[in-house]
Amino acid sequence: MTPPDAPDSPGSPDPANRWSNLDRPPLNVTALRRGLLRPGALWTSVDVVQRTGSTNSDLVASGGAEGAVLVAEEQSAGRGRLDRTWSAPPRSGLFFSVRLTPGPGVPVGRWGWLPLLAGVATATALSRAAGVDTALKWPNDLLVTVDGQERKAGGILAERAGDSVVVGIGLNVSLRADELPVPGAGSLALAGAGVLDRDPLLRAVLRSLEEWYGEWRAAGGDPAACRLQEAYTAGCATLGRTVRAELPGGRELVGEAVAVDGDGRLVLATADGVQEPVGAGDIVHLRPAGS
Template sequence: MTPSPDPSDRRGRWSDLDRPPLNATGLRRALVRPGGLWTSLDVVQHTGSTNTDLAAAAGPEGAVLVAEEQSAGRGRLDRTWSAPARSGLFFSVRLTPGPGVPVGRWGWLPLLAGVATATALSRAAGVDTALKWPNDLLVTVDGQERKAGGILAERAGDSVVVGIGLNVSLRAAELPVPTAGSLALAGAAVLDRDPLLRAVLRSLEDWYLRWRDAGGDPGPSRLAEAYAAGCATLGRTVRAELPGDRALVGEAVAVDGDGRLVLATGDGVQEPVGAGDIVHLRPASSGPAEASAPSEE
């Protein structure tokens, strides 16, 4: 007997057998446990934005909200994007660092999420994932770096909601722009989203608890070391486009203790720029119309 379509999915739950639905029960069984970080895990068929939904809902630290499809996914500066249903991982988590972590160090959370995701994908999918500061996930497709995902962190009271969007099975014809990528196009060994999501959430739990236990210090938690090792931005000359039509060109030489990118300019000055100050960060040779793949939460 053919299963009846799920009315919450406009195209039917089983409309694309190459993209089966997530197993919410199995995910909860694997990830939600006494003493662990993750306290709840819900999968919805369709929503506007998991970040918006989770930020609006009161709840404890460790809530996870996953969507099979988003119609109003958001990146930094309210940039929007969409992707076919069940073609990727679109989820948000609630983190509450608490008084033991100074608010000034919360800027490391999107970088931490990038390290955790890249580490998980390397192990679970065999894909080398690089990080573009502050919040992009890059894979290599046909010898070129392509954006396959992004991270959005938003303050919600005494918590931070971190959203992760990752293109998993997106085909070339489905790319929103030619410069986008996906795990499938990067030759991933695994495209099953259940083990990929488990791997990312376990890695995120490990890195977050290590960072929180170190008082948010990226040094003792080894977060700074891991981020520097995986960051494709460092060592390159970039152009930081700032509000007010200002621009700063320099070599990206470091990420400072607050998660800001440090640029060494031509006049010998080292200037830190924060993620909240950046409109665009591009290679210094790129023109103003360079497109980016809209693959953030």
């Protein structure tokens, strides 16, 4: 059935009309709420807005209870680490943030695992729901393989908000090659994903996130006890490679990435035999050593 506000005739997509590009239909917020909001579940609210600057900024500013989910069909000022920008055409991806409140049972020192947990949860969900392998580049990138090359298809940003952490996830779903923000980017479509319908993909990611978060919190945030550290290590494409960590003040550290330690830091084995951990907050860029 044709939506009531669908265009009467074909033509150029109208950004003001959410039905103007039927290859990229809007999310069904009613179905999302029906599938995710249930007694005892982590998720307490699901809201979808047509356009906003940043779902993370909005959720940080709004306060509210744990389990809030805010999704945008388009972000005009999406942010990554160090305020790097993230943009994509309307309804071409999943751009959302969630509020998590680990509570007193999880030491604050372990909250740094939340963006890594979100990466594991997203990769697990995409493997199940879309049939596409997603690797993790430490600390916050989601990689897919396009034409034999690893490309960034998503990113994760975690921000402290009082006694909570707001975790934002951006994922390119249906972007075509000519729509990529940079040549080295990717999308689920370009990676040959079997499912590009954003509704089941979003539900799958949120359910996976709920499962991993619940196990992590039940373990007091111990990443080894809940097997989060093991899962992240297994899916991390950074490990085993020689990388150059660009640090504040122009300092560089070159070494083989050999482990992710119990604090979520990347451990580099340098040429002089020293193993040095670096935290996500210490990194400006992490690149292959030869680049």
